[in-house]
Amino acid sequence: MKKLLFILSFLGIISFTNAQVFTGANDQKLQFGISAFGYGTGITGSYDYGLADWFSIGAGADLYWSDDYDNFFIFGRANFHLGNVLDLPDNMDLYPGLNVGGRNGGLGIGAHLGYRYFFSDKFGAFVEIGNHGSLGISIALF
Numbered sequence: 001m002k003k004l005l006f007i008l009s010f011l012g013i014i015s016f017t018n019a020q021v022f023t024g025a026n027d028q029k030l031q032f033g034i035s036a037f038g039y040g041t042g043i044t045g046s047y048d049y050g051l052a053d054w055f056s057i058g059a060g061a062d063l064y065w066s067d068d069y070d071n072f073f074i075f076g077r078a079n080f081h082l083g084n085v086l087d088l089p090d091n092m093d094l095y096p097g098l099n100v101g102g103r104n105g106g107l108g109i110g111a112h113l114g115y116r117y118f119f120s121d122k123f124g125a126f127v128e129i130g131n132h133g134s135l136g137i138s139i140a141l142f
Contacts, residue, residue, distance in 0.1 A: 021093040021116045021124065022081045024053035026142065029116075031060075031126055033136015040064030044134045046077065054081050060099070062134075073108045073132075075101025091118045099132055108132075 022029075027050030035044040046060030055078070062073040079097035086094060092115070099110035110132025118124030118140070127135040 021091055021118050022050065022056070022083055022095075024050050026050055027056065028141035029056075029058075030139045030141055031134075031136060032139075033126070033134045035062045035064065035132075035134045037133050040066050040071065042066075042071070044136070048077070048079060050081075053084060055079070056081065056095075062132075071104070073099075073101055073103050075099040075108060075110070079114065091124070092116065097128075 027048075029048045031044070031046045031048075033044050035042045040062075042062055042064035044060060044062045046058055048056040048058035050056045058077045058079070060075055060077060062075075064071040064073075077097055077099045079095040081093055081095045082088075083090075083093040083095075088094065095114045095116070097112050097114060099108070099112070101108050110130060112128040112130035112132055114126060114128040116124055116126045116138050118138070122140045124138040124140075125136070126138045127133075
């Protein structure tokens with residue numbers, strides 16, 4: 001947890017770019033990374049589409065490095081973007097969200113608190129903590 005707080009603090013200190021993380025309606029982001037905790041350790045990918053200045057929906061999939069039969073999670077997601085509400089710099093966004101989807105073992109539900117930091121207009125990093133968490137790269141599509 002201390003490492004995560006250090007990383008978030010460091011990203012806050014170097015916020016000198018003009019990239020805008022979440023632009024609201026029609027904003028599109030693609031994320032790839034490592035699912036570090038939750039249902040297991042593996043790889044993750046997700047897509048988010050902005051519907052309003054503060055809300056996005058999307059979908060994703062996790063594949064876990066596991067020998068058992070329950071090694072995937074396919075989900076829909078909803079995020080509430082607080083960057084404008086908290087008056088964060090344009091290249092940062094803080095967003096709580098929910099995931100609901102299917103696993104081989106049945107229904108899967110997750111909640112997360114996410115943070116995105118963009119280094120340029122198209123490329124950034126993200127971390128999501130909660131009972132379903134991950135970290136990796138974020139790409140702005142439009």
